Amino acid sequence: MKDILNRVANSPIVTIDLEEFYRSEERVVFDLKEFLYEELVLREKDFRAALKELDWNKFKNKLVAVHCSADAIIPNWAFMLVGTYLTNLHIEYIIGDLQTLEYYLFEKSLSLIDPLVYVGKPVVIKGxxxxxxxxxxxxxxxxxxxxxxxxxxxxxxxxxxxxxxxSK
Structure with a gap:
């Protein structure tokens, strides 16, 4: 009786599983809406004071999207100021929503791939x-x-x- 051969396992096909590039840390949103006066206006003095009083440790070991869910005009420096606090605690963040955070995380992980590993090989991107x-x-x-x-x-x-x- 012949042994059963697993032709898939013995093939030169290289499988890429994008799940291996998925970061497992919790994702959270830092929403500037909570710091707006009547959900419309950012008052610099009040904003700076509130950031100083905030318990930033609650963001430790998390991935943070700095975002504003209110329909308000927020100056760029406000998002950046939040980033200074997160950076001081070595907390990874982006300025944008959760979807932008996912794009960033995958771009960061996938940019580490050595494409020369795939030269001349059949590749399957796992679905x-x-x-x-x-x-x-x-x-x-x-x-x-x-x-x-x-x-x-x-x-x-x-x-x-x-x-x-x-092409050949």
Whole structure:
């Protein structure tokens, strides 16, 4: 009787699982709305005093999106001032909403990839994940891998959708 061969496991296909690039820290929003007078106006003196009194330790070990959910005109320096407090405590943050934070996190992680690893290889970008992977990350990984790969597919190694095949 012949042994059953797992041709997928023995193939040269390289699988990229974007879930491996997902950061697990809690994401939180620092909302400037809470510091506005009548949710309309930022008063510099009051804002600075409130920031000094804030317990910044509640943001430790979290990823922070500095944002304003109110429909108010907020000067750029206000967002930046919040950033100075977060930076002093080595808290990673972005100025923007949670979606922008996810883009930033994936861009940061994916930029560490050495694309030369994929030279001449068939690549599968895994489709299913337990974590919320933004569509941005799929486009970004494709742009990194495609110039080097022999082919790029989407899905699972046993069932893929071809996306790109290098010309010979």
């Amino acid at each position: 299913c994940s337990k974590q919320p992977i933004p569509l941005f990350a799929y486009g970004r990984i494709l742009s990194i891998v495609q110039p080097y790969a022999k082919s790029v597919m989407y899905g699972e190694p046993c069932s893929t959708v071809p996306l790109f095949k290098a």
